[in-house]
Amino acid sequence: MTITPPDLSVFETLESEVRSYCRSWPTVFDRAQGSRMYDEDGHTYLDFFAGAGSLNYGHNNPVLKRALIDYIERDGITHGLDMSTTAKRSFLEKFQSIILRPRDLPYKVMFPGPTGTNAVESALKLARKVKGRESIVSFTNAFHGMSLGSLAVTGNSFKRAGAGVPLVHGTPMPFDNYLQGRTPDFLWFERLLEDSGSGFNYPAAVIVETVQGEGGINVARAQWLRELADLCKRRDMLLIVDDIQMGCGRTGAFFSFEEAGIVPDIVTVSKSISGYGLPMALTLFKPELDVWEPGEHNGTFRGNNPAFVTAAATLDTYWADGQMEKQTLARGEVVETSLLAMADEHRRSIVSVRGRGLVWGVEFADKERATKVCARAFELGLIVETSGPQSEVVKLLPALTISTEQLDEGLRVLARAIRETA
Structure with missing residues (x-):
């Protein structure tokens, strides 16, 4: 694909140097539909990024768009803080009947604010309030957000x-x-907990991702997660699962921890919960943990009613019949087979292929190779990003609704990009 250099002057002169994704994809996007994005010059890109996992159902999903337009056109409430609204009621009723009740999950629902880091901050605050302790245990290569509490349990030194x-x-x-x-798993952790001379501040909670997305697509085994849950229970620590990027069906089941058969004390959800890319987040917790005083944790934009509308439509459309999970797992097998073939072809350069459902990573021995592959893929019309502490992993995050033809197309482009950067 030949790309005419776009006019980026206003972004480069006025916008902060903190911008990042636009540096990897140097064009000006204009519109998008499904798994395709289009820039202002008419070039087409296949999207294997999906808004960092916020667009599990594609761009401008027509069913969700129709629900949103209808709501706006009838002057439905847009901004509502935590007031009761018909849009919020509809979402809560559907979330309970379609997601929580069939899984026998007893969670209370909190709307902490519009972003994932809002959900994490409220989860940490609640755990500390319940247990009366300050310390939180996290894991190597974890990523939980960019606000101070979330950064304290994030591993990446740069962030x-x-x-x-x-x-x-x-x-x-x-x-x-x-x-x-x-x-052995948790040997060091448990030894610190039981040794009064370890100097270890006893934790209120443990926070974990079942698949570390930003950390390099590191997949926790179901057995490891079960042992962690057991450790938390035995040692009087709350278990928080950060399902912000891996929830909402990304790994197959609606919640990524379902495969392990565990029930976390607290769960954080965001990104694709609205279904449409609208800001929305949830903090879910067991009823006995609901010790908040009214207004003790609040925020101006936690009542994003248009997001409630698209979220309710998402649950009705994609999660009421159980087919989405089967489709995601089937397409994940296609991705795995294709990536393993690439790894076999490039045995000296590809270190590992790993993932679950429709989140996959390809790790390269040359730490700079992944960035080169993503750059070449963009030139060929495919949007993919890197992850890992040294950006050594090419990360695949296509929409769950991507067609089999588009999935095959994207995998072919990726294979070509790998060959052409050798």
Whole structure:
């Protein structure tokens, strides 16, 4: 694809240097539909990024768009803080009947604010309030958000450094396979807990991602998650699962922890919960943990009613019949087969292929290769990003609704990009 350099002057002169994604994809996007994005010059791109997981059902999904337009045209409430509205009631009723009740999950629902880091902050605050302790255990290569509390339980040194102040009350532990099986799981963690001379501040909670997205598509085994849940129960710590990127069907089931058969004490959800890319987040927790005083945690934009509308439509359309999970797992098998073939072709350069459902990563021995692959893929009309502490992993995050033809097309482009950057 030949791309005419776009006019980026206003972005480069007026917008902050903090911008990042636009540097990887140097064009000016104009519109999008499904798994396709179009720039202002008419070039077409296949999207394997999906708004960092916020667009599980594609861009401008027509069913969700229709529900949103109808709501806006009838002057439905847009901004409502935490007031009761018909849009919120509809979402809560559907979330209970379609998601929570069939899974026998007893959670109360909190709307903490519009972003994932809002959900994490409220989860950490609640855990500390319930247990009366300050420390939170997280894991190596974790990512939980960019506000100070979330950064304190995030592993990436570059992002942590941006805080500008000490990040306290967080203690990292090895994620699954971090020590490559040389040490029994949780040996160090449990030894610190039981030793009064360890200097370890007893935690209120443990926060974990079942698949570390930004950390490099590190997949926790179901057995490891079950053992972690058991450890938390035995040692009087709350278990928080951060399902912000991996929830809403990304790994197959609606919640990524379902495969392990565990029931976390607290769950954070955001990104694709609205279904349409509208800001929305949930903090879910067991009823006995609902010790908040009215107004103790609030926020101006936690009542995003247009997001409630598209979220309710998403649940009705994609989760009422159980087919979405089957489709995601089937397409995930297609991705895995294709990536393993690429790994076999490039044995010296591809270190690992790993993932679940429709989130996959390809790790390269040359840490700079992944960035080159993503750049070449963009030139060929495919949008993919890197992840991992050194951006050494090409991360695939296509919409769950992507067609089999588009999925095959994107995988072919990726294979070509790998060959042409060798």
